[in-house]
Amino acid sequence: MSIYQKFGVRKVINGSGKMTILGASAVQPEIAEALGAAAMDYVVMEELMVAAGQKIAIATGTEDGCPTAGAAPGIAIAVAAVIAGTDLSKIERLPNSDGLKNEIILQKGHVVNFGAPVAQMITLGGGRVIEAGQANHVEACHIKEAITEKTAALFYVKSHHAVQKGMQSIETMAAIAKKYNLPFIIDAAAEGDLKKYAAAGADIVIYSGGKALGGPTSGFICGRANFMKACRKQYKGIGRAMKVGKEGIIGLLTALKLYECQVDDSKLQIERMTWLINQFDKTSGIKGEIVQDEAGRAIYRANLTINPEITSKDAYQIIKELEEGNPAIYTRNYYANLGIISIDPRPLLKRQEEVIAMRIKEIIKEK
Template sequence: MSSIFEKYSVRRVINASGKMTILGVSTVDKEVIEAIGEGCKNFFIIEELINKTGEYIANLLGCESALIVSSASAGIAQSVGAMIAKDDMSLVYNVNNPKKQVKREIIIPKGHNVDYGVPVEVMIRLGGGEVVEAGYANMCNKEHIIREINENTAAIMYIKSHHCVQKSMLSVLDAVQVAKEYNLPLIVDAAAEEDLNVYYELGADLVIYSGAKAIEGPKLRVSNR
């Protein structure tokens, strides 16, 4: 039987870069493959499965709630959509409804509006948000964020990634302090991070992780709050 490389005429890769999306993110252990196989053999009530797996993860992490979504990118879009729609079911079904006059601006440091395979701003817009860049390409501090806050601000977003500018940028704690002072939700995209507790313990309202990067699971992601 031919290998997957031969079957699809794709090249073998020696990964010396780490958990990279463009290289398939990560490989998985035998136990993970067995767990996937067990799940694929059975039927579930999907809504129940989503809720119960979220409860299980939230209990492990000691956070308010958790939700498994299809990708960290989807996590960005869904998080933004949740901050905009809140309890308005008409927006839940159509978050981009132009007739709805709601807060849509998502403030993000300019040096965090990066392309990780798709631009961050694309996912924010898919969630119904309007991107507001704070600061400059090489600098953003608390005052730069504060300067962009107005009556249309829905949330602040912070991207924790090697893709982002690292020098002269406010810390997650700085962003938390601004968000708390102005009563705004803070979304932290920590897709490639491995510490699942640090950001919500610092005070972030919603944190997005990739289940396939540092966690080395299948291609799914986790959002917690």
């Protein structure tokens, strides 16, 4: 019995991914031990924040860092930092930024919802969202023409949620930011490369601690030292409402330490998902294939394409029954409208792909 079942909620099999709605990651024992040890002791939080910033800087190859409660508060705090800096009077005004340089420019195809709107997180930090170009086509001149004396920063969303074609590259955005002497912020929440985006020219990069890192619910910002100092100062303002605890910081730092030794598990991902697909070789109405992550990450999922004329149930019906069962099985359903159910192997615990295969077969046999 899981700890959650003891409190009256169903067991969950997570084949969806490291999703916030399912608690993000199941941490390694070493991280769990660190969380427990941190919870049973005291620390001067300001000292811990500074020390954590230095550890984050080492892991990311940047000047400094700032721990956060997640990537979403990281967006709000980073935006607040470029608007208010370390000026306490301005910090205490936010999110009211009237009269300040507060315009944050991002490409229209990056104005996405990741469970909440990116634009709302920017607004919480006092930013006024300026959308450049169109949802499927942005030119460099769209971004340049959006820049005014009120522009506080350029913002880029690196995510599978964002439009993947017709957008300007990180390199182009970085060059424009440099030309106009503007901070360049990248939201790289679920990305696994902790050095790539700062090296590509970002002044501020935001990551989740509970996604690719496999840490607890947490996050961090990294980049130029002056901005990181300003980020930490926001905890005297809007950051207070989204503060990260001592346990979260220690869990994050432990996850960063373990991440340095992480090995590529893509071969194992492919093996597990190939096994899953093979279970449907003789099942009429279900065709499986291995696909790589839309954003190019080393993630290999199983796509099951459902033919409802044969199975008598479409993808949506199967998804619904999977989620309503006990255990509740959650899959990745961005292409359910095309009849595709996707399974992400990364969050699956040992042999849970066997339960998924068995349950899907049971569902399509139920008339």
